[in-house]
Amino acid sequence: MEDRTASNKIAWKSSLSTQLMVRALIGAVVVGITLSCFQVMWEAGKASSQIDDDANQLLAVIEDAATQAVYSIDADLAERVLEGLFARRAVKYAGIFHPNKLALAEKQRPAVQKQFRWITDAILGKEKTFQIDLQKASPTLETYGMLIVKLDTWYVSSLLLERSANIFITTLLSAFILALVLYLGYHFYLTQPLKSLTTSLQKINPAKPGLQSLPTPLHHQSDEVGFLVSSANDLLDSIAKHQQERHAAEARVIRLSQYDALTGLPTRGLFNQYLKSAIQDAQSHNQSLAVFCIGIDDFKSINEQYGYAKGDKLLQAFAERLIKLRDYIHTSCRLAGDQFALVLYNLASSYTAAAFAEGLLEEMHRPFIVDDSEISLRCTIGISIFPEDSEDADRVLQKAEQTMLHAKLKGASQFHFYVAALDTEIRSRKNLERDLAQAIKKQQFSVVYQPQIRLQDSQIVGAEILIRWRHPERGWVPPDVFIPVAESTGKIFEIGEWVLSEACKQIKAWQKVGLNLLVAVNVSAHQLKREGFIDTVQDILSKHQVAPEQIELEVTETSFMENIEDAVQILKKLNSLGLMCAVDDFGTGYSSLSYLKQLPVAKIKIDKQFVRDLMADDDDTQIVHAIIQLGRSLRLTVVAEGVETVEQQEFLLKDGCEIAQGYLFSKPISANEFTRYVAERIDIDELAGNS
Numbered sequence: 081m082e083d084r085t086a087s088n089k090i091a092w093k094s095s096l097s098t099q100l101m102v103r104a105l106i107g108a109v110v111v112g113i114t115l116s117c118f119q120v121m122w123e124a125g126k127a128s129s130q131i132d133d134d135a136n137q138l139l140a141v142i143e144d145a146a147t148q149a150v151y152s153i154d155a156d157l158a159e160r161v162l163e164g165l166f167a168r169r170a171v172k173y174a175g176i177f178h179p180n181k182l183a184l185a186e187k188q189r190p191a192v193q194k195q196f197r198w199i200t201d202a203i204l205g206k207e208k209t210f211q212i213d214l215q216k217a218s219p220t221l222e223t224y225g226m227l228i229v230k231l232d233t234w235y236v237s238s239l240l241l242e243r244s245a246n247i248f249i250t251t252l253l254s255a256f257i258l259a260l261v262l263y264l265g266y267h268f269y270l271t272q273p274l275k276s277l278t279t280s281l282q283k284i285n286p287a288k289p290g291l292q293s294l295p296t297p298l299h300h301q302s303d304e305v306g307f308l309v310s311s312a313n314d315l316l317d318s319i320a321k322h323q324q325e326r327h328a329a330e331a332r333v334i335r336l337s338q339y340d341a342l343t344g345l346p347t348r349g350l351f352n353q354y355l356k357s358a359i360q361d362a363q364s365h366n367q368s369l370a371v372f373c374i375g376i377d378d379f380k381s382i383n384e385q386y387g388y389a390k391g392d393k394l395l396q397a398f399a400e401r402l403i404k405l406r407d408y409i410h411t412s413c414r415l416a417g418d419q420f421a422l423v424l425y426n427l428a429s430s431y432t433a434a435a436f437a438e439g440l441l442e443e444m445h446r447p448f449i450v451d452d453s454e455i456s457l458r459c460t461i462g463i464s465i466f467p468e469d470s471e472d473a474d475r476v477l478q479k480a481e482q483t484m485l486h487a488k489l490k491g492a493s494q495f496h497f498y499v500a501a502l503d504t505e506i507r508s509r510k511n512l513e514r515d516l517a518q519a520i521k522k523q524q525f526s527v528v529y530q531p532q533i534r535l536q537d538s539q540i541v542g543a544e545i546l547i548r549w550r551h552p553e554r555g556w557v558p559p560d561v562f563i564p565v566a567e568s569t570g571k572i573f574e575i576g577e578w579v580l581s582e583a584c585k586q587i588k589a590w591q592k593v594g595l596n597l598l599v600a601v602n603v604s605a606h607q608l609k610r611e612g613f614i615d616t617v618q619d620i621l622s623k624h625q626v627a628p629e630q631i632e633l634e635v636t637e638t639s640f641m642e643n644i645e646d647a648v649q650i651l652k653k654l655n656s657l658g659l660m661c662a663v664d665d666f667g668t669g670y671s672s673l674s675y676l677k678q679l680p681v682a683k684i685k686i687d688k689q690f691v692r693d694l695m696a697d698d699d700d701t702q703i704v705h706a707i708i709q710l711g712r713s714l715r716l717t718v719v720a721e722g723v724e725t726v727e728q729q730e731f732l733l734k735d736g737c738e739i740a741q742g743y744l745f746s747k748p749i750s751a752n753e754f755t756r757y758v759a760e761r762i763d764i765d766e767l768a769g770n771s
């Protein structure tokens with residue numbers, strides 16, 4: 081504001097009025113002087129003819145007397161005539177001459193000496209000379225002499241000088257008066273209103289240009305100044321309107337970016353701000369707070385099953401349940417698609433957070449009614465605590481997220497606290513990813529085979545090929561650890577192809593020694609879904625000249641869940657090529673009769689977790705029994721894995737399970753060991769048969 085008023089002080093010299101005055105003055109002076117010069121020249125002409133007239137009159141008066149004097153050669157008379165002539169001030173010289181130019185009488189006096197003579201002398205000359213012939217007409221016209229008179233011009237020209245001075249002074253004076261009048265007129269009619277307009281403009285708040293309008297200076301309502309003011313006011317109004325619209329748009333954008341459109345919850349950015357202030361508060365009151373990161377488990381499947389519209393409504397309902405907790409929590413937000421976060425403040429201890437998490441899980445695990453569907457979901461919570469886990473808002477949130485994501489990978493619908501060890505684990509996983517990328521090239525992988533036994537007659541009917549990784553520093557890394565890593569990095573495709581090639585090579589090798597075995601190869605869900613998977617399998621089989629009937633692909637239930645139609649298509653195509661498929665880990669996923677009926681599979685494998693507690697746990701016994709019945713009713717071969725005891729074997733046999741696999745028969749072993757194992761069994765059988 082100060083700067084704006086400072087610029088109001090315009091120097092007098094640069095003021096419009098002064099500039100106009102100076103220009104008018106110069107113009108008037110130049111025009112005035114030019115006109116005056118013309119006038120003076122005209123006056124000079126007049127003065128010159130006045131001298132002539134005077135002289136002519138004078139000569140006429142004395143002509144006769146002078147003629148008489150020269151005629152009668154009377155020097156006295158001539159003298160007196162000249163005396164009479166000199167009574168006139170202007171006469172400077174007079175002489176009466178005989179025709180032979182001899183003077184009869186002469187008289188003169190000095191020229192008048194005056195200060196400004198040089199000016200008039202320049203215009204009219206110092207003197208003017210007049211001459212007449214002195215003649216008598218008796219009887220004939222005869223010349224007796226001549227009269228010469230010189231007149232001093234000063235007496236006439238001093239008057240001219242006076243008049244000229246008058247002319248110039250009046251002209252200059254009127255020029256000055258004109259300039260002054262113009263200055264005043266301009267000052268009052270233009271400069272003054274412009275000045276007051278500028279002052280009013282400077283008073284306008286640029287942030288609120290429409291608040292005051294500019295006043296129209298008095299008597300200027302209908303002239304250009306008035307028009308300028310009303311145009312400026314219109315402009316200010318429309319600037320104000322535009323500003324308002326822009327503010328509204330900005331507010332809208334901020335709202336949109338700060339609040340999630342679907343659930344109305346704050347988004348990550350705003351949540352971060354809240355979290356920061358909550359942490360500042362907690363710091364100043366010496367309190368702790370907990371950040372919860374809540375992830376809905378496998379939300380993708382819910383979307384697939386119920387459609388995206390219901391998925392969205394479910395998220396809204398989820399958010400509503402979170403909002404209802406506002407009395408207990410500081411703030412909540414939607415971090416990403418199926419991830420939410422909240423801040424629990426004034427935390428008495430980690431137990432408080434644990435108790436709250438338990439309650440929250442219970443609340444969220446209660447079925448949601450969306451339209452006419454009842455949808456149940458599970459969630460996983462990651463919890464980090466200020467100040468224990470970090471004192472920085474970003475880090476606290478990041479740790480809660482890490483914890484949640486990590487817990488999700490482990491498949492636990494529970495709550496987990498961030499522990500520093502997690503960081504180490506994450507770093508170690510990064511190293512694992514890096515090493516895994518090199519493992520094939522460095523020939524660190526090998527394969528083992530686990531026999532599959534037909535329970536009815538204890539015959540070896542096949543083998544499951546299982547991969548092994550010997551890490552140069554870590555030693556044996558279990559496939560349960562590195563397969564998910566390979567899946568997430570995409571390395572699984574190369575690994576899968578390598579395992580299938582190994583299986584093919586082994587089938588050929590066994591065929592050469594007369595062993596015809598079905599080899600089961602584990603196929604990751606990622607492989608199955610990948611375009612060109614069938615072609616890849618076919619290429620590998622034909623490269624090793626292995627018949628498709630010799631290979632069985634083990635696919636997990638979860639491979640089908642996301643898109644059952646696609647899975648059916650792929651499995652049908654594999655079937656038509658002669659490749660059989662088995663459902664691995666049956667019972668751990670969404671085992672449902674409806675999808676199993678659609679799938680063109682030949683086998684289901686009961687997961688080892690149910691076999692392990694067979695008979696010891698009632699539920700597991702029931703599950704195994706149900707799976708066997710289900711398999712039989714759909715005419716599927718049921719395979720039990722993880723059989724470790726004779727009791728388990730007997731139960732399975734009695735219940736109708738056809739094939740078993742487990743430590744009871746053999747651990748996964750190398751190909752050579754497997755060949756020996758088969759040879760021994762044949763020997764035993766032969767011995768048994770012989771006896």
Ligand code: C2E
Pocket residue numbers: 530545546547558559560563576579602603604634664665688721722723724741742743744748
């Ligand atoms: P899976 O397909 O369920 O394989 C069976 C697992 O159970 C194997 O573990 C095997 O060693 C183990 N097992 C067999 N009999 C018994 C028993 O009597 N008791 C117990 N406790 N365990 C038994 P492994 O080899 O560690 O493999 C773990 C998982 O890694 C496999 O589970 C499979 O999902 C995956 N995997 C292994 N090799 C491959 C592969 O080549 N490709 C893919 N995609 N996944 C593989």
Ligand code: CA
Pocket residue numbers: 544602634664
């Ligand atoms: Ca398997």
Ligand code: CA
Pocket residue numbers: 664665686687688721
């Ligand atoms: Ca399994």
